Amino acid sequence: MGASNVVTRFAPSPTGFLHIGGARTALFNYLFARHHGGQFQLRIEDTDRARSTEPAIAAILDGLEWLNFEWDGPVVYQFARAARHAEVAHQLLANGHAYRCYATAEELEEMRAAQRAAKQPMRYDCRWRDRPAGDAPAGAPFVIRLKAPRDGSVTIDDLVQGPVTVANAELDDMVLLRSDGTPTYMLAVVVDDHDMAVTHVIRGDDHLNNAFRQLALIHAMGWSEPAYAHIPLIHGSDGAKLSKRHGALGVDAYRDDMGLLPEAVENYLLRLGWGHGDDEFISRAQAIEWFDLSGVGRGPARFDLKKLESVNGQYMRATDDARLVTLVTPRIETALGRNTTDADLDILHRSMAELKKRAANLNDLATSALFYLRTRPIPIDDGAAKLLASAAPGVLAQARALFAGINDWTAEGLEQQARHLAESSALKLGQVAQPLRAAITGSAQSPGLFDVMALLGRDETLGRIDDVLATITA
RNA sequence: GGUCCCUUCGUCUAGCGGUCUAGGACGUCGCCCUUUCACGGCGAAAACACGGGUUCGAUUCCCGUAGGGAUCACCA
Numbered sequence: 004m005g006a007s008n009v010v011t012r013f014a015p016s017p018t019g020f021l022h023i024g025g026a027r028t029a030l031f032n033y034l035f036a037r038h039h040g041g042q043f044q045l046r047i048e049d050t051d052r053a054r055s056t057e058p059a060i061a062a063i064l065d066g067l068e069w070l071n072f073e074w075d076g077p078v079v080y081q082f083a084r085a086a087r088h089a090e091v092a093h094q095l096l097a098n099g100h101a102y103r104c105y106a107t108a109e110e111l112e113e114m115r116a117a118q119r120a121a122k123q124p125m126r127y128d129c130r131w132r133d134r135p136a137g138d139a140p141a142g143a144p145f146v147i148r149l150k151a152p153r154d155g156s157v158t159i160d161d162l163v164q165g166p167v168t169v170a171n172a173e174l175d176d177m178v179l180l181r182s183d184g185t186p187t188y189m190l191a192v193v194v195d196d197h198d199m200a201v202t203h204v205i206r207g208d209d210h211l212n213n214a215f216r217q218l219a220l221i222h223a224m225g226w227s228e229p230a231y232a233h234i235p236l237i238h239g240s241d242g243a244k245l246s247k248r249h250g251a252l253g254v255d256a257y258r259d260d261m262g263l264l265p266e267a268v269e270n271y272l273l274r275l276g277w278g279h280g281d282d283e284f285i286s287r288a289q290a291i292e293w294f295d296l297s298g299v300g301r302g303p304a305r306f307d308l309k310k311l312e313s314v315n316g317q318y319m320r321a322t323d324d325a326r327l328v329t330l331v332t333p334r335i336e337t338a339l340g341r342n343t344t345d346a347d348l349d350i351l352h353r354s355m356a357e358l359k360k361r362a363a364n365l366n367d368l369a370t371s372a373l374f375y376l377r378t379r380p381i382p383i384d385d386g387a388a389k390l391l392a393s394a395a396p397g398v399l400a401q402a403r404a405l406f407a408g409i410n411d412w413t414a415e416g417l418e419q420q421a422r423h424l425a426e427s428s429a430l431k432l433g434q435v436a437q438p439l440r441a442a443i444t445g446s447a448q449s450p451g452l453f454d455v456m457a458l459l460g461r462d463e464t465l466g467r468i469d470d471v472l473a474t475i476t477a
Numbered sequence: 478g479g480u481c482c483c484u485u486c487g488u489c490u491a492g493c494g495g496u497c498u499a500g501g502a503c504g505u506c507g508c509c510c511u512u513u514c515a516c517g518g519c520g521a522a523a524a525c526a527c528g529g530g531u532u533c534g535a536u537u538c539c540c541g542u543a544g545g546g547a548u549c550a551c552c553a
Contacts, residue, residue, distance in 0.1 A: 018552085048553060108551075124478080125478095164483090178551050189553090209548070211547070212480080212548045233547095235483080235546080242546090274490075275489065277490090281502080283489095302482085304490090305489075309488085310488070310504080313503055360515060361515040362515090421512080431512085437513065444513095446513090447514080449514070
């Protein structure tokens with residue numbers, strides 16, 4: 004690889020959170036740049052002053068940081084470059100590649116209505132394109148439009164979509180500068196990409212059509228064309244456009260609400276629309292080594308929450324216990340309504356290896372850990388209550404008596420005693436273990452019972468059994 | 478509607494003319510492991526949209542049809 008001049012950029016508009024599709028676009032840009040030893044830059048497209056917000060900017064930066072997509076250089080804020088954009092528009096005006104258009108919004112609406120009625124394509128009809136300067140109404144507001152070529156066609160060798168050709172007649176003269184003098188998105192992207200020396204424009208394929216108009220601008224300025232890669236959008240599980248219902252949420256929702264790991268989200272996103280043989284789990288380093296745009300699928304992929312959760316579960320199991328404890332502790336403290344103590348953290352560390360095998364996300368993990376940390380008497384859930392109600396009479400009391408006298412308070416020692424009790428009472432081990440589990444964990448499901456007892460310790464374990472015994476006799 | 482793009486199991490994908498009686502993963506179902514739940518292991522059902530070509534031979538190439546998607550602003 005070595006040094007290269009590859010420059011990619013992620014250019015979200017801060018009108019909302021960083022959603023999952025944006026995150027994937029960022030990932031592909033990041034991976035492509037790193038693969039080629041180039042630069043990955045971040046540009047905030049905040050030219051829409053009405054819709055751009057500070058919280059949205061913060062959410063985007065936060066999301067990218069969480070996913071660990073490190074960008075190169077300072078963040079470029081597009082609005083700050085408005086003067087430069089206007090300068091280019093005026094340059095185009097001066098050299099005849101652009102013109103003033105005095106059509107009002109109402110006029111244009113009428114024009115479109117007529118086109119719609121006549122089932123004609125809705126395009127600006129170039130009414131001011133060739134009018135002499137003398138026709139200009141004095142003092143009236145105007146926009147500056149690009150004088151785009153009307154004949155011939157343009158072909159883009161899209162790195163994902165392949166060669167795509169569009170006739171120039173299909174394109175109209177887009178607005179460069181609004182009547183208030185501010186630049187449009189079309190102008191701003193082209194100027195910024197050029198000034199930032201972007202070599203590869205990797206973005207959602209909702210921009211594919213825009214690329215042709217942008218190319219006209221690039222040609223008018225005599226600038227060199229970047230390479231384009233338009234990646235398909237992500238769809239919901241029903242094939243429709245991704246909506247909130249499907250998971251078109253901010254990445255913060257994946258982190259906070261769903262409790263997912265960033266590397267799992269990254270892995271899932273990478274595999275959505277891209278593959279490397281039969282590989283399912285791909286590390287960041289491998290992704291950088293293997294990623295290429297030609298491997299990106301051309302059809303939209305559906306978002307599958309089940310698979311994301313599964314991938315996350317795999318990553319959870321592969322994550323070291325200490326990190327999981329750190330990640331899960333705030334959730335546990337919220338559920339418990341108190342801060343964790345050193346003793347709590349100790350038991351979390353020691354139980355984590357077993358707990359993480361049962362959790363697909365941090366929420367599940369937190370929930371499953373609670374019983375270790377609750378103070379007596381612990382709540383007994385419905386499933387556990389049923390187990391206790393149907394337990395063989397006296398098992399709990401017998402087991403309690405047996406455990407009280409045990410010297411070897413280890414998982415092995417406890418299991419041995421439980422097996423003896425089962426045998427001597429002509430019960431299956433499960434008939435002894437399940438009521439005990441219910442009493443000790445308050446649930447019908449838990450990690451191995453004897454490991455749990457060993458971790459909890461003699462006093463706590465016996466106390467919990469006593470608590471239940473007390474309610475039975477009472 | 479115009480233009481552009483896409484089409485392998487329910488979903489994500491492997492496949493880049495013969496290796497395909499189409500592979501992997503998630504999900505589903507069954508079995509095993511087992512003190513529960515998981516984890517893990519084994520196995521099953523499940524796809525080349527349709528119709529024409531090209532070719533000795535098409536999942537792979539071309540053209541239609543159908544279906545899906547994107548886009549048609551003084552938003553980005």
